[in-house]
Amino acid sequence: ACPTGTGSGTTIFTEVTALAQRTGAVNLGQGFPDTDGPPAMLEAARTAIAAGANQYPPLAGLPELREAIVTQRALRYGTHYDVDTEVLVTTGATEALAAALLAHCAPDDEVIVFEPYYDSYAASIALAGGRRRVVPMRPDATGRFGFDPDDLSAAVSHRSRVLLLNSPHNPTGTVFDAEELAAIADCCRRNDLVAVTDEVYEYLTYDGAVHTPLATLPGMRERTLSISSAGKTFSATGWKVGWVCGPAHLVEPVRRVKQYLTFASGTAFQVAVAQALGTQQPWVRAQAARLQTNRDRLRASLVATGLTPYVCQGTYFLQADIRALGTADGIRFCRELPHRAGVAAIPSAVFYDDPADGLPIVRFVFCKKPEVLDEAARRLAGLT
Ligand code: PMP
Ligand code: GLN
Numbered sequence: 001a002c003p004t005g006t007g008s009g010t011t012i013f014t015e016v017t018a019l020a021q022r023t024g025a026v027n028l029g030q031g032f033p034d035t036d037g038p039p040a041m042l043e044a045a046r047t048a049i050a051a052g053a054n055q056y057p058p059l060a061g062l063p064e065l066r067e068a069i070v071t072q073r074a075l076r077y078g079t080h081y082d083v084d085t086e087v088l089v090t091t092g093a094t095e096a097l098a099a100a101l102l103a104h105c106a107p108d109d110e111v112i113v114f115e116p117y118y119d120s121y122a123a124s125i126a127l128a129g130g131r132r133r134v135v136p137m138r139p140d141a142t143g144r145f146g147f148d149p150d151d152l153s154a155a156v157s158h159r160s161r162v163l164l165l166n167s168p169h170n171p172t173g174t175v176f177d178a179e180e181l182a183a184i185a186d187c188c189r190r191n192d193l194v195a196v197t198d199e200v201y202e203y204l205t206y207d208g209a210v211h212t213p214l215a216t217l218p219g220m221r222e223r224t225l226s227i228s229s230a231g232k233t234f235s236a237t238g239w240k241v242g243w244v245c246g247p248a249h250l251v252e253p254v255r256r257v258k259q260y261l262t263f264a265s266g267t268a269f270q271v272a273v274a275q276a277l278g279t280q281q282p283w284v285r286a287q288a289a290r291l292q293t294n295r296d297r298l299r300a301s302l303v304a305t306g307l308t309p310y311v312c313q314g315t316y317f318l319q320a321d322i323r324a325l326g327t328a329d330g331i332r333f334c335r336e337l338p339h340r341a342g343v344a345a346i347p348s349a350v351f352y353d354d355p356a357d358g359l360p361i362v363r364f365v366f367c368k369k370p371e372v373l374d375e376a377a378r379r380l381a382g383l384t
Pocket of ligand 1: 031198240
């Protein structure tokens with residue numbers, strides 16, 4: 001048996017995308033954009049292939065990409081990493097997360113995660129033989145999901161080893177603020193935890209929300225592995241170019257695990273991403289602005305349908321409560337929605353230890369063309 005700790009053996013994203021394809025539904029389930037990233041980046045990959053960048057890159061990643069990642073983090077966040085010992089290119093953020101947990105979580109160690117949590121976390125913790133301890137996130141009066149510091153303290157024990165933080169957060173759309181980050185950093189320092197931060201949506205923030213890496217807080221650089229990827233930033237989820245930055249003593253064990261997971265991947269894509277990190281910041285800013293408009297468009301149509309959207313400060317996900325439609329079972333709702341309305345979405349219950357805790361919440365993506373979101377809106381209007 002596969003000890004991934006997940007239920008059906010198939011990820012919810014694969015399941016919902018297959019259902020959308022079978023039924024011809026507009027797929028607002030799995031998070032991937034329906035338009036390509038910057039044209040110059042796509043051209044750089046084609047050129048790299050034509051120029052022969054088709055064999056293994058170095059295990060740690062192409063030097064030019066490692067250089068670009070380090071430069072990007074220094075310019076954007078003021079954090080400095082050594083190109084040779086403190087950055088590792090991975091096969092997407094997914095591999096970085098798995099390798100980080102396999103490297104730093106021993107059997108029976110506890111890993112703190114904020115709930116709801118992205119599906120691969122539970123699987124990677126289980127593969128490492130670790131135990132998951134969740135800190136619940138709940139909506140406040142404005143509809144923004146946050147956590148209670150007392151719940152964080154309560155989740156920590158002498159067995160705690162790793163704290164996993166995803167900000168901007170999938171699926172809630174929360175961008176953790178200064179006060180929340182300070183409480184998390186304090187917890188990590190006091191309990192000597194390794195922080196693993198999943199920052200794949202680092203550029204996708206709205207209404208002036210600012211993403212601050214946990215590693216920038218006092219005393220945190222030396223205990224944090226910061227993970228990101230090109231998939232969301234450059235609308236290239238299929239390229240699977242990710243990376244992890246951190247102090248050498250934390251990165252080295254990740255490198256040892258990574259060499260037997262994939263060794264390396266995607267030479268030509270690495271060339272193109274290196275170039276994009278250096279030259280495509282204006283494209284990324286414009287993309288974030290387009291996504292903010294899309295979010296507002298989707299929110300308006302969910303409201304018109306009778307759903308109650310939560311606050312979304314970042315990512316490309318918008319959650320909504322379905323209870324006003326007369327049901328509280330999001331799993332059943334999402335199973336029926338493609339047939340009833342020709343739209344597919346993800347039941348947020350799958351992101352909880354106990355599905356009952358997220359049952360009336362459904363997650364929709366808005367990284368789709370405006371006309372696709374409008375078509376979804378027309379279809380959803382038929383629900384009421
Ligand atoms: N973390 C989060 C929070 C995500 O939403 C995703 C995927 N979409 C990933 C990690 C995986 O990133 P990648 O595709 O780079 O492996
Ligand atoms: N991260 C994407 C989401 O949350 C899905 C990635 C996947 O299919 N594994 O929708």
